[in-house]
Amino acid sequence: MQPPDPRTGSLEVFAVCLPGVEHLLASELRAAGIAAAPEVLAGGVAFAGGWSEVYRANLESGLASHVLVRIAEFGARSLADLDQRGARVPWRDWLPHGTAFEVRAHCRRSRIYHSGAAEQRIHAHLAAQLGTASAAEPVRVRVRIHDNRCRISLDTTGTALHRRGWRLEPGRAPLREDLAHALLLVSGWDRRSTLIDPFVGSGTILIEAAALARNLPPGRGRGFAFEQFTSHDAALWTRVRESANARERAGLEFRILGRDRDAGAIAAARANAMRAGVAADLDLAVARLSELDPTGWSGRGAVVTNPPYGLRLGSAARLPTLYRSLGRILAARPVGWDVTLAAADRRLALRTGLELTSALLVDSGGTKIRALTTHAAGDSDRPPAPAPHPRDGND
Ligand SMILES: C[S@@+](CC[C@H](N)C(=O)[O-])C[C@H]1O[C@@H](n2cnc3c(N)ncnc32)[C@H](O)[C@@H]1O
Incomplete structure (x- = not known):
């Protein structure tokens, strides 16, 4: 999967939220015009969109905690499969050399059952293309191997979205x-x-x-992982923020x-x-x-x-x-x-x-x-x- 053109391409997006909030999140994304046909799933909402929608979901959602984009999907019945297909993912098209990253894998009902081994394999391919920089907030690469199918996503958010950036004094029993x-x-x-x-x-x-x-966007005071991505379109991001600012009362x-x-x-x-x-x-x-x-x-x-x-x-x-x-x-x-x-x-x-x-x-x-x-x-x-x-x- 190549990253689509920043303005026209379609990405498979998944907005993660607290379990129980999925329907509210789907309504929020639909009402904002971010997702035309959101699909409610356990733990979040799937929708199709371009980078503009990914930027907007990060900036404007009050309910999502992370916004993921799918970058690869293939059958994987063995670690050798994972190795072979992992080598073919054009990692540099998504993340530039020198990006600090962290891989998290989850295996379920699959012949590959050792998530640590899966993480190592994918980590090795990423390291070969991006190097091994470290940072306090590495870009998270999520690998899901369920029913012998591997799906790889990038977390475009970074620090969870509920951390808006203003609650530095949390009090004694703060609500998320x-x-x-x-x-x-x-x-x-x-x-x-x-x-x-x-x-x-x-x-x-x-x-x-x-x-x-x-109408102040929840993410107005913070940064996002997508700002480090290879295809990051700074002009588009500025327009998305300006258009949100224009709606403020x-x-x-x-x-x-x-x-x-x-x-x-x-x-x-x-x-x-x-x-x-x-x-x-x-x-x-x-x-x-x-x-x-x-x-x-x-x-x-x-x-x-x-x-x-x-x-x-x-x-x-x-x-x-x-x-x-x-x-x-x-x-x-x-x-x-x-x-x-x-x-x-x-x-x-x-x-x-x-x-x-x-x-x-x-x-x-x-x-x-x-x-x-x-x-x-x-x-x-x-x-x-x-x-x-x-x-x-x-x-
Ligand atoms: C669960 S905390 C609220 C947390 C808040 N929603 C937040 O996110 O930070 C309950 C608050 O009730 C306050 N409280 C307890 N008894 C009270 C009372 N009788 N009158 C007024 N405030 C009280 C406590 O000081 C505490 O700050």
Whole structure:
């Protein structure tokens, strides 16, 4: 497979995401015009596109964690096959000499079962063409040998996309940025009305929210692995960024409020928001949950939050009381206000007594996190539940 012309060629692209987020990611990519016919698979979304779509997916997706492009595919029933075909891949067409790289192989239901041996073979071919430079962030080459078929992809992203570059102060129990993004998407928040997070921590949910409302691309503050690729088209990349910048909204005419009892958390949220370029959009202050008073709220709005849940924070014994208080306070909210909670412990969330339904179940590094929401209209705009056994992503 030769790299296609930067403007016209078609690549096989796979956007990786947290398990459970695939349908939301497909909708995001379709709505942005990045993928015309995205295919939902386990762990991500496959689509066809050129470099423009690869650049845009990296820059604009709030849900993807890596964007891979397929560079070779062949049958491989033995290490000798892998050697022979690996030698024929035109590596230099994809990565210039001197690029630091790292090979990761995964074997399943195949006669080649030793992933370490497969890695060595591919590594040797790459090293023969590119040399053996080292770097803190090598380009990742992914080799999948499933059912005796070998598929080789390059990671065009580098550091995972949820690391936007602004969260240098993570607080004590931060939510992943892509998960915060997903929570906002299923919450029903309309991006035009008041948003409150009473357990704001390092500010992740609200910083993502302000960026969503202002159309700031999630990847605006960081670099990407594709900038090192042989075919990198700097002019195209500039146009992609300029076109994203042109869609930005200058300021918000509604309020985004974050509260936390911990002054250190509020300081971290402020510093993170400053780096993210949304400090002026957020109203952050130290306050306990007991100071939240919904009787003064009016119009439409949303509470989207990630309350403490005891895996990492606080005394588990006090949590049921905290959730009951949260429920009692939010029960007084006016009509038109929805509540969405990120919950690792569903039973704890149900202590609120709020009528919550599950909008999303995400596997975040082994911890299952649900988005529980009162957003009643969700049945129509919520993504359908994933198929019971979707085909494996990078197959
Ligand atoms: C799970 S963390 C939130 C993490 C946040 N989503 C982030 O990404 O950084 C929960 C936060 O609730 C705060 N908190 C705990 N009890 C509180 C209370 N009674 N009132 C206000 N904040 C509280 C903690 O200080 C902590 O920052």
